Amino acid sequence: MAQLSDDCFAFGGPMMSVDEAVRLIASRVTAVGETETATLVDADGRILARDIAAPLPLPPFTNSAVDGYALPGRDLPRDKERAFPVSGRVAAGGSVQEAQPGHAVRIFTGAPMPGGTDTVFMQEDVRLDDNGHVVLPPGLKVGANVRPAGEDIPQGHLALKAGQRLRPQDIALAAAFGLTTLEVIRRIRVAVFSTGDELASPGTPRAAAQLYDSNRFMLIAMLKRLGCEVSDIGILRDEREPLAQALRQVAGRHDLILTTGGVSTGEEDHVKAGVEAVGSLVLWRMAIKPGRPVAMGIIAGTPFIGLPGNPVASFVTFVHVVRPTVLALSGARAAPLVPIPVRAAFTYKKKSGRREYVRVMLRPASDGALEAVKFPREGAGLLSSLVDTDGLVELGETITKVEPGDRVGFLGYANLL
Numbered sequence: 001m002a003q004l005s006d007d008c009f010a011f012g013g014p015m016m017s018v019d020e021a022v023r024l025i026a027s028r029v030t031a032v033g034e035t036e037t038a039t040l041v042d043a044d045g046r047i048l049a050r051d052i053a054a055p056l057p058l059p060p061f062t063n064s065a066v067d068g069y070a071l072p073g074r075d076l077p078r079d080k081e082r083a084f085p086v087s088g089r090v091a092a093g094g095s096v097q098e099a100q101p102g103h104a105v106r107i108f109t110g111a112p113m114p115g116g117t118d119t120v121f122m123q124e125d126v127r128l129d130d131n132g133h134v135v136l137p138p139g140l141k142v143g144a145n146v147r148p149a150g151e152d153i154p155q156g157h158l159a160l161k162a163g164q165r166l167r168p169q170d171i172a173l174a175a176a177f178g179l180t181t182l183e184v185i186r187r188i189r190v191a192v193f194s195t196g197d198e199l200a201s202p203g204t205p206r207a208a209a210q211l212y213d214s215n216r217f218m219l220i221a222m223l224k225r226l227g228c229e230v231s232d233i234g235i236l237r238d239e240r241e242p243l244a245q246a247l248r249q250v251a252g253r254h255d256l257i258l259t260t261g262g263v264s265t266g267e268e269d270h271v272k273a274g275v276e277a278v279g280s281l282v283l284w285r286m287a288i289k290p291g292r293p294v295a296m297g298i299i300a301g302t303p304f305i306g307l308p309g310n311p312v313a314s315f316v317t318f319v320h321v322v323r324p325t326v327l328a329l330s331g332a333r334a335a336p337l338v339p340i341p342v343r344a345a346f347t348y349k350k351k352s353g354r355r356e357y358v359r360v361m362l363r364p365a366s367d368g369a370l371e372a373v374k375f376p377r378e379g380a381g382l383l384s385s386l387v388d389t390d391g392l393v394e395l396g397e398t399i400t401k402v403e404p405g406d407r408v409g410f411l412g413y414a415n416l417l
Ligand code: AMP
Pocket: 194, 195, 196, 198, 199, 212, 213, 214, 215, 216, 260, 261, 262, 263, 264, 308, 309, 310, 311, 381
């Protein structure tokens, strides 16, 4: 378990920018360090624990890139076509054979190049004459249509780096090296609970003034996408003592404690008092909308993050605070979110000095450009605004307005986790 000091999340300023939050987390949260072995079929999304140098070149042997005819470069027709007798045939997986001088060898994609040959004519570019000879056109370059051993990756090359969050293509590379397992960082263990007397768990009776707890299931799903092992603690009531007790119980057995609701500064916000009873807590007043504030704490060395209760604020702050924390705990390389430019199809006014996120749908405009259409309503409690949109337009701190036609940065939901 990573042990963090009580002042780990201390921050001096009155307001914290999103970038400051991400930087602070990356510099102060330490990785858990423990590793385990994952088979290739279970490695997707895991964090690679060690560098991997190529144990063999890729491709491992020189082979043909096409179906055709192989011959030595010195025999290539220079200025007019020339017929060659064909002797030998080598298909993918076939054994290497020596080419006969003055002959072409029939060869297929992926087959090893016969000894003495270094060039392949595509079968589409040749013809067979009445004698069964292959007639090759002039003008082909020596080495054409051949994939030399190691052209993709030379042996010994640092092919996958520690801290890589494994993607399907990374796993393919490990398989191409003949590896069967990978050493990965163990999954980050996160305890999640919701707080609020107004919440009922789906499947239980709901009183007239209650709503079903939705955030907890959103957060659990987001954490799982980040590769975490999640303990679902359920809903805690707005009461200091039971909250403190629950926090004490889960700390030490988890790498992170995550809650939603109860962290504003109102008198009914009991999470703050609960954390302070068993650990240390700071409120990050983040310059972000929807979002602030976010409670950051340490309970017996375990980091605590208290997200706002409004679903959209919870979602947005998860992306900027929880995601970097989970990545740092798991030793993953920092993965900045890079918005892609799209064209705004909306008008928007905002305060300078804070980052705002606008929920948008993407649609192709008549000129082929991608346009971002703003969800018509703005409330931070509207789940439909997350469900019916494709992602978030990120408006930087210095922006004060958006007009139709402006270029804005878009973050698709699929790329946030
Ligand atoms: P709070 O941050 O506790 O003041 O809550 C802000 C708003 O978010 C309130 O309207 C809550 O009812 C709502 N809310 C809090 N927690 C949840 C949750 N787990 N699921 C859905 N809505 C919530």
